[in-house]
Amino acid sequence: MNIEQKLLDIKTYSEEGYRPVIDYDSWRVAVLNYCDELLPENITKFQRHDETDEVFVLLKGSCILFIGEGDEEIEEIHAQSMEPLKLYNVKKSVWHSHSLSQEAMVLIVENRDTTDANSPEIKLNRKQRNQLIRLADELFK
Numbered sequence: 001m002n003i004e005q006k007l008l009d010i011k012t013y014s015e016e017g018y019r020p021v022i023d024y025d026s027w028r029v030a031v032l033n034y035c036d037e038l039l040p041e042n043i044t045k046f047q048r049h050d051e052t053d054e055v056f057v058l059l060k061g062s063c064i065l066f067i068g069e070g071d072e073e074i075e076e077i078h079a080q081s082m083e084p085l086k087l088y089n090v091k092k093s094v095w096h097s098h099s100l101s102q103e104a105m106v107l108i109v110e111n112r113d114t115t116d117a118n119s120p121e122i123k124l125n126r127k128q129r130n131q132l133i134r135l136a137d138e139l140f141k
Contacts, residue, residue, distance in 0.1 A: 016035040034103070056098070056106055056107070062101040067095070081139045
């Protein structure tokens with residue numbers, strides 16, 4: 001038995017989209033890579049996590065973190081261009097989504113029990129979707 005099998009787990013994920021790579025006790029580490037679904041013009045909804053914060057770390061490429069202000073509906077949308085190796089903690093119950101460049105890789109740390117059952121989604125209206133596209137155009141330039 002080598003060291004990797006006995007003392008160390010080494011994981012990688014290079015496909016498109018989101019994938020949990022390590023679950024332990026009450027936490028999860030996942031990777032989010034570029035996928036067409038997260039192009040600004042394809043984002044149709046935001047999500048929030050009602051039981052936990054969620055941490056994002058840009059490892060490479062470019063990523064815009066979209067934050068929706070409001071409780072039962074999104075009243076205002078903000079965009080944050082992420083800087084590599086900085087930690088961005090989206091607070092519990094904050095609406096959010098993101099858009100990534102093709103070479104982007106984002107590390108995500110969240111509670112292991114974060115599921116669709118405690119992570120509602122909200123549909124964006126046409127005005128909000130157009131705002132996302134405008135914000136992304138400004139930040140990706």
